[in-house]
Amino acid sequence: MTSEKDIEQDPGAGEAVPEGTSEGASKAPEPGSGSDAGDATSELTEAKTDADAPDTGAETAEAAAPDEPEAALPDTEDETPQSADREGQDAPADDEASDEGDDESDSEGDEAGPEEEVERTRVTALYGLHQELGARFTAFAGYEMPLQFKAGILTEHKHTRAAASLFDVSHMGQAFIRLRDGGDHEEVAQALERLVPGDLVGLAPGRVRYTLLLNEQGGIVDDLLVTRPQGEENEGLLFLVVNASRKEVDFDMIDESLEDGIDLIPALDRSLLALQGPKAEAVLASLVPEVEAMRFLSATTARIGTMDCIISRTGYTGEDGFEISVRHPDAEPLARLLLGFDDVMPAGLGARDSLRLEAGLCLYGEDMDESTSPIEADLAWTIGRRRKESADFPGSKRILKELAEGPARVRVGLMSQGRVPARAGAKIQSSEGAEIGVVTSGCFGPTAERPVAMGFVQPSFAAPGTELNVEVRGRLHPVTVTELPFVPHQYKRTVSKASTDAA
Amino acid sequence: MTETKFTKQHEWVRLEGEEAVVGITAHAAEQLGDVVFVELPELGKAVAQFKEAAVVESVKAASEVYAPLSGEISAVNEALVEEPAKVNESPEDAGWFLKIKPTNLDELAGLMDGAAYEAYLKELDQ
Numbered sequence: 001m002t003s004e005k006d007i008e009q010d011p012g013a014g015e016a017v018p019e020g021t022s023e024g025a026s027k028a029p030e031p032g033s034g035s036d037a038g039d040a041t042s043e044l045t046e047a048k049t050d051a052d053a054p055d056t057g058a059e060t061a062e063a064a065a066p067d068e069p070e071a072a073l074p075d076t077e078d079e080t081p082q083s084a085d086r087e088g089q090d091a092p093a094d095d096e097a098s099d100e101g102d103d104e105s106d107s108e109g110d111e112a113g114p115e116e117e118v119e120r121t122r123v124t125a126l127y128g129l130h131q132e133l134g135a136r137f138t139a140f141a142g143y144e145m146p147l148q149f150k151a152g153i154l155t156e157h158k159h160t161r162a163a164a165s166l167f168d169v170s171h172m173g174q175a176f177i178r179l180r181d182g183g184d185h186e187e188v189a190q191a192l193e194r195l196v197p198g199d200l201v202g203l204a205p206g207r208v209r210y211t212l213l214l215n216e217q218g219g220i221v222d223d224l225l226v227t228r229p230q231g232e233e234n235e236g237l238l239f240l241v242v243n244a245s246r247k248e249v250d251f252d253m254i255d256e257s258l259e260d261g262i263d264l265i266p267a268l269d270r271s272l273l274a275l276q277g278p279k280a281e282a283v284l285a286s287l288v289p290e291v292e293a294m295r296f297l298s299a300t301t302a303r304i305g306t307m308d309c310i311i312s313r314t315g316y317t318g319e320d321g322f323e324i325s326v327r328h329p330d331a332e333p334l335a336r337l338l339l340g341f342d343d344v345m346p347a348g349l350g351a352r353d354s355l356r357l358e359a360g361l362c363l364y365g366e367d368m369d370e371s372t373s374p375i376e377a378d379l380a381w382t383i384g385r386r387r388k389e390s391a392d393f394p395g396s397k398r399i400l401k402e403l404a405e406g407p408a409r410v411r412v413g414l415m416s417q418g419r420v421p422a423r424a425g426a427k428i429q430s431s432e433g434a435e436i437g438v439v440t441s442g443c444f445g446p447t448a449e450r451p452v453a454m455g456f457v458q459p460s461f462a463a464p465g466t467e468l469n470v471e472v473r474g475r476l477h478p479v480t481v482t483e484l485p486f487v488p489h490q491y492k493r494t495v496s497k498a499s500t501d502a503a
Numbered sequence: 504m505t506e507t508k509f510t511k512q513h514e515w516v517r518l519e520g521e522e523a524v525v526g527i528t529a530h531a532a533e534q535l536g537d538v539v540f541v542e543l544p545e546l547g548k549a550v551a552q553f554k555e556a557a558v559v560e561s562v563k564a565a566s567e568v569y570a571p572l573s574g575e576i577s578a579v580n581e582a583l584v585e586e587p588a589k590v591n592e593s594p595e596d597a598g599w600f601l602k603i604k605p606t607n608l609d610e611l612a613g614l615m616d617g618a619a620y621e622a623y624l625k626e627l628d629q
Contacts, residue, residue, distance in 0.1 A: 001512050001527050001559060001568045153562045154537040354562055419540045421560055444539035444562050
């Protein structure tokens with residue numbers, strides 16, 4: 001049998017988070033959260049000086065001493081403390097040299113001289129831990145990431161919906177946008193609004209918005225989360241989390257668009273963990289009681305021990321959960337701490353993909369690309385009302401036209417009636433045998449207990465309940481257009497009065 | 504002969520009377536991960552050595568199962584339809600896929616025995 005095939009198909013951690021299931025909303029530390037104040041300022045100062053320095057070139061030694069939480073931050077050019085030089089087949093060339101202080105990662109090819117072009121695969125700060133946990137790895141977006149752990153994808157998936165799973169999503173791109181000389185939120189929000197259709201000016205402090213970077217043709221460049229931090233000292237600051245596979249493209253685009261006086265600062269010194277599932281709140285609340293008061297799409301900073309965390313109530317699984325941004329040296333201690341809870345199991349990208357697909361969430365690069373408009377992607381809701389009226393976002397002409405007249409194709413959910421999964425690329429036929437669409441992602445849904453897929457169809461075939469066929473290995477298999485999500489979302493949209501009045 | 508033989512594509516085959524029982528090896532099952540669906544051929548179908556005979560799907564992708572011998576499909580393991588996980592639980596026994604009435608037993612000579620397969624796996628690891 002072909003044993004390599006399944007390893008090549010990466011689920012990818014690309015995120016697209018409709019209804020704000022967000023991926024890693026983070027924000028700058030805010031003062032008042034213990035001793036974060038100093039860190040916030042120094043972090044941003046450090047980050048600022050690196051604003052012009054792209055993340056190529058020299059590496060420093062490992063990130064700063066972990067037992068000095070308020071020490072000056074490491075040079076943020078250092079991508080990860082454990083970048084390994086590995087000859088990876090799927091990895092794009094990476095300009096960063098190896099990390100001097102690294103002795104934990106599996107580094108091959110250290111003999112490669114500076115002139116040699118060695119394809120390097122990056123790893124996150126949790127690579128060593130992943131190995132320890134018996135992960136099976138896969139290449140994704142230039143990173144060597146766990147596809148699954150010992151339990152396997154089915155178990156990891158089901159465990160997420162029953163209890164809590166911990167995902168490493170550090171490969172995603174985190175960044176700040178900041179007004180160099182200070183200023184107000186409106187100014188920085190308006191700057192970014194030039195690239196997105198969402199209402200950012202109206203974003204409240206401590207809140208997260210899911211939105212889309214658009215190109216001039218009205219196509220989606222990426223989907224991302226934008227957070228407005230709380231606190232006066234963070235006025236004029238935004239925090240972004242973008243897809244791993246798009247971070248270079250995104251940051252270039254944003255950087256070019258920002259005028260003088262506004263900087264994009266990649267947060268290269270940060271890792272990102274996602275804790276997802278019905279038990280996530282209980283687990284995290286035992287460490288940070290205030291998370292109980294957070295509702296979906298909010299963000300805060302908190303301290304766990306000596307670790308400064310940026311916590312958002314967001315995710316990519318459809319379950320309630322949190323995404324936690326920490327500096328690289330804290331990633332492993334935090335991961336171990338969370339994994340120490342009985343309810344928490346590690347989960348890889350395989351389960352992440354089946355979870356998000358059941359939740360009806362898009363994966364950039366599969367369910368949408370630069371040719372896809374928000375209307376085609378069924379993401380019209382991301383266009384803010386004010387924005388619609390001013391038509392002041394890229395590609396507004398096409399987008400508003402599609403909104404009025406309908407797009408040429410539209411994303412729908414497809415549920416298989418049988419057991420044969422329909423996968424990306426499979427053709428969709430009407431019951432009359434006309435080819436009317438294509439599958440963009442599909443897998444077996446462990447919770448749905450049947451194959452689930454998403455794809456584009458001509459709008460006249462998009463009504464839920466429409467019976468269609470997908471072509472798999474030369475045969476037709478029946479599918480039904482199904483409303484998304486396939487599995488209901490469990491977001492915590494309201495908090496009980498007893499919990500709080502904040503958030 | 505009841506010795507189990509192996510293919511480079513990680514199928515195993517074992518003669519039981521006039522039929523050859525076929526499945527995927529433990530190594531293959533492990534690489535595949537959780538099996539969620541198995542597509543079995545129709546009875547009577549002619550298969551050629553090393554050509555596709557069945558399909559096994561994991562959560563993430565489909566993989567082909569190739570016939571170790573040429574012949575005619577004489578039986579399929581219906582149990583896998585309802586319980587595809589059997590392939591992971593018992594790949595070289597209860598998780599068998601199909602049986603072939605072989606047309607050319609000489610083809611067995613071209614397959615690996617247990618020791619050769621083990622050595623082959625080691626080679627792949629490097």
